Amino acid sequence: MTPMEGLLIVSVLFMIILLSGHPLAFTLGGMAVIAAATVWGNPAALNMFLRTTTSVGTNIVYASIPLFIFMGAMLERSGAANDLFDSMYIIFGPMRGGIAITTVVICTLLAAASGIIGASITLMTILALPAMYKCKYDMKLATGTIMAAGCLGTLIPPSIILVIYGAQAQISIGKLFAGGMGAGILLSSLYLFYIIYTIITRPESAPAIDPAEAAKYSQGQKWFMFLRSVLPTSILILLVLGTILLGAATPTEAAALGSVGAMAVALYNRQLNWKVVYQCCQLTMKTTSMIMFIILGASMFTSVFLGLGGGDVINGLINGLEVNRWIVLFAILFILFIMGLFIDCYGMLLIGIPIFTPIVGALGFDQLWFGVMFAVMIQISNLSPPFAYAAFYVKGVASQQKIMIPISELYWSAIPYMIMQIVGVILLCLFPDIIMWLPENIF
Numbered sequence: 001m002t003p004m005e006g007l008l009i010v011s012v013l014f015m016i017i018l019l020s021g022h023p024l025a026f027t028l029g030g031m032a033v034i035a036a037a038t039v040w041g042n043p044a045a046l047n048m049f050l051r052t053t054t055s056v057g058t059n060i061v062y063a064s065i066p067l068f069i070f071m072g073a074m075l076e077r078s079g080a081a082n083d084l085f086d087s088m089y090i091i092f093g094p095m096r097g098g099i100a101i102t103t104v105v106i107c108t109l110l111a112a113a114s115g116i117i118g119a120s121i122t123l124m125t126i127l128a129l130p131a132m133y134k135c136k137y138d139m140k141l142a143t144g145t146i147m148a149a150g151c152l153g154t155l156i157p158p159s160i161i162l163v164i165y166g167a168q169a170q171i172s173i174g175k176l177f178a179g180g181m182g183a184g185i186l187l188s189s190l191y192l193f194y195i196i197y198t199i200i201t202r203p204e205s206a207p208a209i210d211p212a213e214a215a216k217y218s219q220g221q222k223w224f225m226f227l228r229s230v231l232p233t234s235i236l237i238l239l240v241l242g243t244i245l246l247g248a249a250t251p252t253e254a255a256a257l258g259s260v261g262a263m264a265v266a267l268y269n270r271q272l273n274w275k276v277v278y279q280c281c282q283l284t285m286k287t288t289s290m291i292m293f294i295i296l297g298a299s300m301f302t303s304v305f306l307g308l309g310g311g312d313v314i315n316g317l318i319n320g321l322e323v324n325r326w327i328v329l330f331a332i333l334f335i336l337f338i339m340g341l342f343i344d345c346y347g348m349l350l351i352g353i354p355i356f357t358p359i360v361g362a363l364g365f366d367q368l369w370f371g372v373m374f375a376v377m378i379q380i381s382n383l384s385p386p387f388a389y390a391a392f393y394v395k396g397v398a399s400q401q402k403i404m405i406p407i408s409e410l411y412w413s414a415i416p417y418m419i420m421q422i423v424g425v426i427l428l429c430l431f432p433d434i435i436m437w438l439p440e441n442i443f
Contacts, residue, residue, distance in 0.1 A: 028297030072114030298350030340381025
């Protein structure tokens, strides 16, 4: 059997099993064992899998994952987001679209403080959606803003996606964090541009809050509320990102500092107790276990993929192409977009890295730049139906708030923001320095 035939058999079986609804981690690991025993026929495969398990379990980079998750969970329960929203609601609420703009700004700050999209979307659905519903916002604008802005944690450090990408692709996580900041701020700006454009063209879609609500507070009280709410989160961001970008700490060490800092924020807001710590530890354990199982299964699958000659097949295909390298890159981005319709973010990441990273390297693209572009495509996947995880978060939490929104309406509300994301991809291709400037000048 030729390498191409073996890879086709394994790929087809993998897609059939995955689309049948089986968990990704067990599908990857199970297919690796079956393919190694049958198609590959390598008797040493089990020993190789043991070495893979040891390598994944002892990689110090992965220690940052539970720490960042704990930090995000603790920040979610600290009340910092509530204070941020309350202060910015009073300041920006009296202007049209003020709550939507507030949502984007807060989600950007939360992304830089936690890196977990589920926490941001859940919090803003609880805080911002009822306020926009009360002010009679266009629900497509309201829910689309929450979904898109809530996914910024995919890009803006400390992003779990970028941590995993750096560990798998052997790229500096600090440089990925620096590059992700440029791309994340670009997308955040595009979302604000769309909101402002909507306010200008359809002012009735984003009314202002009742002026009487803001009139209860003096100008001095408003600024005091704002500074009191922003200061703790800003210190936490500087503690985590500043130590990484200045080279004072590794991502793992910065994650540990961030976890302590998040507990300090919770203590500052009088929300720190044993119940909160227990809940954060429980969530961290569950989420980390899920991620690490997927990483292990993907690492086993990658070993078999390379053992079957996957790397040689890909190199042969690339060397045989006589087209512009940008056409190949856009084909890869389109494949990632299609993958995002059916596979979750970790599946995209861990299946795509061994396949596409060698290709972009052979084409002469910067690996760091492509890593951030990969994260942008993952962010798009969180909004793209049918498996739009951001829509599922909003749907579930909104139902608890007694706001019933059909899932089809959530899909449609994501479309304008997906267009903004595609515009962002084009801009990042035309102006790669948006990603590369910060890592090149800091490191």
